[in-house]
Amino acid sequence: MKINQFANQLIPGCQPLTELAHLRLLATDELETCQPKELWQRLLWRVDCNGTTDAQHELRLHDYLATPSMALDEWLANDQPITDEIFARVALQLLDFEPALDFSLADPLTDAQGMNLQLPTYELWNQAAVARGFYQLLLTRTKHGQTWLDYLTGQGLLTWTYQLPAKQKPLLVNGQPIACFDPHQFIYEVVYVEMDHDTDFDGQADLIKVEIMRPADSNHGLKVPTVFTASPYNQGTNDRWGEIITHDVNQPLTHLAPDHQASQETKFTNPQRCQAVTGHAQVATETFSNTPGYTLNNYLAPRGYAIVYAAGIGTKDSDGLQTCGSPEQTESMKVVVEWLHGIRHAYTDRTSGITIKASWCNGNVAMTGRSYLGTLSTAVATTGVPGLKAIISEAAISSWYDYYRENGLVMAPMGFQGEDADVLAAETFSRTKRPADYQRITAINQKYLAQMTKAQDRASGQYNDFWRQRDYLPHVKQIKCDVMMVHGLNDWNVKPSNVKHLYDRLQSLPGDHKLILHQGEHIYINAFPSLDFSEMVNLWLAQKLWEVDNHADQLLPNLIVQDNVKAQTWTAYDHWNAPAHQVALGEEIIQFSDRQPETQYQQWCKDPGQWAKALLGQTNRFSYSIPLTALQSDYYQGTPHLSLTVQSSLDHGMISAYLVDRGAERRLTISPTMIERQGIQLGYHWQTDDLRDFKLQAQPSDYKMISFGHANLQNPHDPEFAIDLAAQQWVTVEFDLQPIFHHLANHHHLELVIFGTDYQMSLRGNENITYQVDLSKSSLTLPF
Amino acid sequence: MKINQFANQLIPGCQPLTELAHLRLLATDELETCQPKELWQRLLWRVDCNGTTDAQHELRLHDYLATPSMALDEWLANDQPITDEIFARVALQLLDFEPALDFSLADPLTDAQGMNLQLPTYELWNQAAVARGFYQLLLTRTKHGQTWLDYLTGQGLLTWTYQLPAKQKPLLVNGQPIACFDPHQFIYEVVYVEMDHDTDFDGQADLIKVEIMRPADSNHGLKVPTVFTASPYNQGTNDRWGEIITHDVNQPLTHLAPDHQASQETKFTNPQRCQAVTGHAQVATETFSNTPGYTLNNYLAPRGYAIVYAAGIGTKDSDGLQTCGSPEQTESMKVVVEWLHGIRHAYTDRTSGITIKASWCNGNVAMTGRSYLGTLSTAVATTGVPGLKAIISEAAISSWYDYYRENGLVMAPMGFQGEDADVLAAETFSRTKRPADYQRITAINQKYLAQMTKAQDRASGQYNDFWRQRDYLPHVKQIKCDVMMVHGLNDWNVKPSNVKHLYDRLQSLPGDHKLILHQGEHIYINAFPSLDFSEMVNLWLAQKLWEVDNHADQLLPNLIVQDNVKAQTWTAYDHWNAPAHQVALGEEIIQFSDRQPETQYQQWCKDPGQWAKALLGQTNRFSYSIPLTALQSDYYQGTPHLSLTVQSSLDHGMISAYLVDRGAERRLTISPTMIERQGIQLGYHWQTDDLRDFKLQAQPSDYKMISFGHANLQNPHDPEFAIDLAAQQWVTVEFDLQPIFHHLANHHHLELVIFGTDYQMSLRGNENITYQVDLSKSSLTLPF
16 A cells, blocks of 8 residues: 655644644643653643543553554553654554554564655654654544544544634645634535526526525635635436437538538627616525535535536526537636626526525635536636635546547547537536426527537537637637646546647746646545545645645646556656657558447447457458567557558548557556445535455456547548548548557557547547558657 | 335324424414415425525526426416326436436326335325425435435435434434434544453453444433444454465365364453453543544434444454454444443543443444344344343345355355355454554464464354354344345355354244345445435334334335346335245256366356357356256245255265346346445434445346255265265265245246356365266255
8 A cells, every 4th residue: 555645744843733733732841841652641631532531631642553462552651762663653543544454563664665664754753853753643544544533533523613713814834724624514505696698598687696605704804715616417417318319420420521611609699788786785695415526625614615506508497508518618717706706696586586695605615526527617617707716626627629539530438439529518508407497498508508519510620619619728818827637548438638638838937836646437536545636636725725834836736637557556757748759660561341240330320448458359341450570669649640552442531540568467447446434524515435456357358449540531631620531532541649648568569550440539430441541651650 | 216114104193284384394374374385385485505695596497397388486376286297207306307317307106106106196296285295205216326305304404403402302203213413413422341251362351442423412401322243343354364375175075074073262251350340430531533424323323323333353453362252252332322321331542431321322233234234133132131122134144154154165155265264263353453452462362363263164064063153043042133135146255144044043933023025245335326215224113213103114025126127126025935846957967077177177267148148148167057947837935845866976066056047138137236325314414425326237138047056975964074085985864045025027938057166165176076966866946
């Protein structure tokens, strides 16, 4: 087991002693009046939250071993001095690591080092050393994916802080707010923010429902910052409607006529009228009980951050239509930030015209969330809206073209064949959950959706106005807030190109930009014992939102990457990109046929995983594999690029490539494994999270696909400009593969696999096409 | 979608109106002063928990459709009378069923019937009808697996009840306590109960740690009943230690010598001394923050039940060793009941000798839990301990021989090859979590475990003294409490024979005995939209523990069985057992060889699922299949019995049989599918549960194994008495297969598959044995 803590770097001068005193763990005179061992015992008694009597505290110490054979209470009574080893042995037990399983009682110091734990060592364990060492231990992670302080907080250590005057909060430890806000006293409110557009054609500016959970202290003179999650899913989804309109992908690619023009999407108008203001309320009059939460937000809530959710246009209790990533959807989230920042109206309800201010907010807002939620964080950031100080965008789309299309091809996120912008719009249009409201809007929504289906243009797969409206990349230069990005290197849903494009553009902008690349798929990373992501966020947001001078921008690495060979290994880097090297692919002209026997085709359509196994696991006639055994680098980092000179036997075609790591190995699982259900206490009698992490596979696998790319032969250089194409015409197609940050294990090699139809992602018409590739006029460019 | 409510049968006379008044939903004069439509509107406004202003309430009604095209608020303002159809249409929306998806707006009455919902109908919808209809709706289940009342409770409807004087509680609706106890005010306490035995040989009577969560009202004059879950897992588990000592099953069965005698297990002695009482405390001095909970308990907690957990001997913070089902483990749980009932000492801590009483308890206790937890409920019930009024034993073991052995064979629970009593003891011995305590007890525990390994006698698989000590069936006649059993017909971990043996014996005893058979594996059933299990439990426990005169014993069916053909169909029956019919198997002598090629053997050992596919999915040489196509019954219910005349080519052998349902069908999944994560609110801002249910498989399957049995040829009649056996000696072996309650779909037939080694459950030595079966001297007895 390895613990990687990046947010725990600050142990300067007197701070530990002052903060222990603030935590009521150390009295001012104790450094003078107590012997070191007595002080240690007092500290240990004070953090024993479950016992209240001396007998109970005493017995607790009787449960720990100070030496391999002597209990801590007995050892504390003898006259032996504290040593690094004694302290480490007890420390590991306090952190819930188990003797024999997690560390050896004989040599705890070495084992702690092996676990990557920074335990205190001192020449002389005097009183100050004991206090500092204890403080350092409070900031160290237990086996359960939390610092010891947070673990003790879950046992009730900090309940006394709930009663402190609001203005003394938040209490900070090591630059981070601690859980000193009573979650049982949270205030739950709903307000409606008015935006500038009318997206449901009723003549009225759209109202957006906002759900707020904030500490009671924010009613008593403490202005708190806000963490806002924009989630179109939050008011419910229409999974069945989505299934019904999912597109059939078992159809051929077609020749694109040079004069092809996609249909324009519906334009929205400015509203004829806004709500007339009739008065002002000091307190909200609508409440809510539960909303689907993000556990990171639940972790932050008792640390004093107000937590806000909005689902935006086209959702239950809001106005408007679902536009799937359009500027209007972005606006519907931006206006929430504006209200929190004090520069926009909100109302207590949808009809009365009574306004209400976010007077409890300090005006500083961060946005959080994964996938669509992270996407909208990015989108709102590109508006440069005042008040938005930071975003944590996880697995976020930076251009919807990169989500549903690729180089002139319709290309589904893996696992979601047939999904498109219109399907996602239908799935998230939760006004269905209010039957009469839905009845009134049905015809308008159907008409809008039908137009969206045309404008997204599945017939051509070209980059067009529809996708330009949903491309945030041209607006990245307007980003004014700090940005923390998180993305999975195995995320084939929102593919890594999305974060790479954003990351690259941010490099030339001022501001604090962080990126964490993990080895998972489309997941959250805030429940791993091996990485202190929650603490990093708490530290970082303390700087951005509470304006604490904690140097988070400098302390946290700009890039952290999880190693794909070694488990639980997270490493700081300066840059993603390495120099490009061009790799020759061969001298021959190769060919393969895309056509499959009908039963094979049907089977693979039903179970595309079988196709992937046939592609990579065995010799076949529908692909060509090039082992890149001459390459010698251990690390490949950046965006591979492919230049292929190809011809199709028909007047249209697609060329696809997988980059594969070959070599028998117990690789990391790409989905985290459950370690302890509800194992993480996010506060005292508050929400929980399931502790989980990546593990090495039980059985070795022979290969792993690490990157891919696909291109339409009619889009050799640009997804927006198609060339005409004749059957058997040679064309040189240039395209990027998905960016990588890959550790190639010993005795492994990379392999490039070239083929046509991708059963997991592309259209699959089983056409009788033969592809030829002239390898002498083709090359792969790899970054290392 | 089908909803099955068994606990919602009581709508007599004035009760609905009185209870609506108690719920503060109806004022005394409103039946006289309001028109029916006005009354309906008032009731709807009052349950709108999120809005506080008229405008908000009004808007909420504007969201429902009264007719297919008119909103409820508009319709309420016109002069049309309420009809069954109007009420049903609105009711279905209030219950969150969706128009078009779940029901048609045009004909809500027919669709409600199809969903099995009992919606109110009246000749004349006068004021009383509106009130009664509304009351009935409160008791009807929403789409989200809860009654509408419980759903509204999750939104805050009942927070005002928290302030009621303790003695007015619990508030009852339809004979069930409602959630009127504030979960944020729960008291969390730890005490230590002293038992009569000393199981860790320290001379001292063992102390057992007890964790209590109870409403604050129980400190203010209200005596509450207790729901107690005895869980050896609750203080942590040693999964790694368990793995290490898991037995190797890849070894041959051996010939059992007629004079074989198993080793005796270690006997415990009476303690030399008990704790000396030094004083008495009114309040506990130790607390706890979190303990792994059962969501059914969390549902019951805000309804006024104290919730208690204990892990028993050999667990963290308790004394003793892990004995895996022995009478001493039962005693360690029985003493908790005795303390709750006021007839045994407990202490505030482990050393001070200060006693504490459960003065807050009304002396009535029920035990709950699944698997080992349910097992201990059954075990404690067989002691006849005073105070234990009821148990809800889910997927419980009734004899540990039936868990780890079968008819003279070592037979693992499916999925747990190599596990045995000693492995489970090691896994649950959580004194490891207190390193110094573990250090002090390690040698004693190792010695005890080693003796257990001998006494359980994997070499023979015979029923012996060890297993007799862990067989609760001979003691069933001492059960004095009422019993509710729950078991999965596809539970191949704790197999259905366990519940069948208990059920059969209970039939001749007085008392209230209920059984629910579901189509799942080893699971909990309290989160299905299709079954009101939580409400059944609440109703039943109200009678047993609160002593409410609600006729729960008569209202709830004695036997409820989930249909295996139709989804979401739960049916009441009177008896499990049907008459036995003997079925001839053929005239030939058949033979098959148990030996597999080495690579095949290795592969199947690694992945026994592949072996099961080979056994049932294709023709093979290691089994013999007999299609029972002549059978004509639709339902088979009871215990199949097999009589096989067999010989082995060696002087030992095992014979196995699977009963299979053949026929292509989209069968029910045996694991529930997630419907809505955290979709069930168990109270207001309290714990949640994930909504899930069984669904029909997406793709048809050709067959399904529905029962099985295995026997050692040396135990033809009795697992306790082995015969000598020579190679090629004919022997007639008699054994039961697992009990069934099976609906055979149209055009399906049953099939009996006979074979030797069961790679999923038995030892597997890949011996060169040929088995012969004389079908003319064999028969299958089936109940139908």
